[in-house]
Amino acid sequence: MVSLSREAQDKEMGTEDYAISLRNLYKVFGPDPDQAMQLLSEGEGKDEILESTGNTVGVHDASFDVEPQEIFIVMGLSGSGKSTLLRCVIRLIEPTHGSIFLDGEDVTEMDDGQLRQLRREKTGMVFQQFALFPHRKVIDNVAYGLEIQGVSRKERHRNSAEILDTVGLSGWEDYYPENLSGGMQQRVGLARALVHDPSIMLLDEPFSALDPLIRRDMQQELLDLQKRLNKTMLFITHDLDEALRLGDRIAIMNDGEIVQIGTAKEIITEPADDYVANFVQDIDRAKILTAVDVATAEVPVLRQDHSVSGAWQEISETDAFYVVLTDEHRRLIGMVYSHDIRAQLENGSVSLDPLPIHEMERVSLERPVEDLFPLLSTNSSHPLAVVDRDGRLEGVVDASSLVSGLTKDGEVPRGASQ
Numbered sequence: 458m459v460s461l462s463r464e465a466q467d468k469e470m471g472t473e474d475y476a477i478s479l480r481n482l483y484k485v486f487g488p489d490p491d492q493a494m495q496l497l498s499e500g501e502g503k504d505e506i507l508e509s510t511g512n513t514v515g516v517h518d519a520s521f522d523v524e525p526q527e528i529f530i531v532m533g534l535s536g537s538g539k540s541t542l543l544r545c546v547i548r549l550i551e552p553t554h555g556s557i558f559l560d561g562e563d564v565t566e567m568d569d570g571q572l573r574q575l576r577r578e579k580t581g582m583v584f585q586q587f588a589l590f591p592h593r594k595v596i597d598n599v600a601y602g603l604e605i606q607g608v609s610r611k612e613r614h615r616n617s618a619e620i621l622d623t624v625g626l627s628g629w630e631d632y633y634p635e636n637l638s639g640g641m642q643q644r645v646g647l648a649r650a651l652v653h654d655p656s657i658m659l660l661d662e663p664f665s666a667l668d669p670l671i672r673r674d675m676q677q678e679l680l681d682l683q684k685r686l687n688k689t690m691l692f693i694t695h696d697l698d699e700a701l702r703l704g705d706r707i708a709i710m711n712d713g714e715i716v717q718i719g720t721a722k723e724i725i726t727e728p729a730d731d732y733v734a735n736f737v738q739d740i741d742r743a744k745i746l747t748a749v750d751v752a753t754a755e756v757p758v759l760r761q762d763h764s765v766s767g768a769w770q771e772i773s774e775t776d777a778f779y780v781v782l783t784d785e786h787r788r789l790i791g792m793v794y795s796h797d798i799r800a801q802l803e804n805g806s807v808s809l810d811p812l813p814i815h816e817m818e819r820v821s822l823e824r825p826v827e828d829l830f831p832l833l834s835t836n837s838s839h840p841l842a843v844v845d846r847d848g849r850l851e852g853v854v855d856a857s858s859l860v861s862g863l864t865k866d867g868e869v870p871r872g873a874s875q
């Protein structure tokens with residue numbers, strides 16, 4: 458048994474908890490990858506290296522971990538290295554340097570037999586150009602992988618029919634690909650990748666060749682499938698909307714390098730550099746951000762058992778026209794108008810109790826911001842109360858917090874706040 462070097466041990470640390478881990482992955486195409494690697498380590502860029510050596514840097518020091526059952530998106534412009542990266546994961550392209558772990562197993566250490574087994578059992582791949590056999594029926598396209606494994610006709614047809622049903626193509630088994638629309642053909646592509654029940658799906662721009670409306674359907678279909686099948690998905694796209702819609706997390710690639718990894722929210726609100734900022738500048742933040750992102754906590758909140766004079770003291774320093782009342786566990790009760798409190802104070806009353814309590818519309822933390830606009834405008838003078846599952850107040854959303862939450866750097870544009 459060869460003991461691992463210190464560096465190798467460090468590299469493997471923690472990888473067993475992830476479905477996919479890349480560690481310092483490089484791929485250089487061309488006559489002299491070693492020379493290119495040397496130049497990269499000296500800080501030279503992709504373009505200079507191509508010019509001076511004729512080598513193309515496809516992937517440049519990519520590292521990330523994908524959680525089991527996560528949909529992890531790799532997004533970038535054409536030529537940024539996405540397909541190369543994906544193919545390196547199961548060594549359809551041999552990496553120049555670095556390690557790949559699937560469920561903690563080092564793929565770069567596998568021999569041909571182990572690799573074949575890995576691709577047959579653990580992973581399924583879907584391509585942009587559906588890559589179906591034109592002269593095979595739908596069912597035999599799906600069954601192809603099982604056929605070359607020597608699975609009996611009866612069994613592979615049973616499995617294939619089952620998975621065709623899962624992707625909504627029941628009844629199409631005996632048709633040929635040319636009889637199917639693009640969207641349906643890609644369902645066959647999905648079924649083919651799923652038929653051996655892999656835990657990891659590798660999808661290289663699977664919907665990019667489809668018309669926009671069909672693409673949206675397929676995206677929804679994939680999300681629905683994922684609820685039932687719970688696969689780990691490494692999903693490549695050049696389309697930011699698709700990335701934001703599907704991804705639990707998104708890695709953004711530029712010139713072979715991963716420049717940012719984050720949730721949709723993180724990418725949109727804190728782009729790591731100009732490349733990412735450029736991508737996200739036209740995104741409708743109202744679709745990505747949720748109530749908790751645009752809520753403000755800077756409103757007077759009082760417990761119901763507050764005294765009137767205490768309440769007045771707190772609100773007199775603000776220009777708020779209302780206070781929010783909660784119980785002792787910070788659970789929302791409703792709102793009381795400041796002028797009612799003031800009147801009560803002038804009456805000489807000590808208790809808030811008799812004051813009229815107005816209802817507030819409750820929204821959950823995760824409610825998309827785009828839903829909040831109509832709620833605010835139908836009840837324009839009342840802010841919305843953002844509450845957690847137990848009804849506890851997290852903050853309120855009003856027109857001004859909404860606008861400032863949606864503005865890039867959190868600044869309220871002039872004239873937007875009153």
Ligand SMILES: Nc1ncnc2c1ncn2[C@@H]1O[C@H](COP(=O)(O)OP(=O)(O)O)[C@@H](O)[C@H]1O
Nearest residue numbers: 486513514515534535536537538539540541542
């Ligand atoms: N077989 C190859 N030989 C040489 N260069 C390649 C090869 N495959 C890809 N490349 C180059 O590697 C870079 C990344 O390509 P690719 O991974 O296909 O990008 P993407 O999928 O993001 O469009 C590009 O500059 C491309 O020209």
Ligand SMILES: [Mg+2]
Nearest residue numbers: 539540541661
């Ligand atoms: Mg590609």
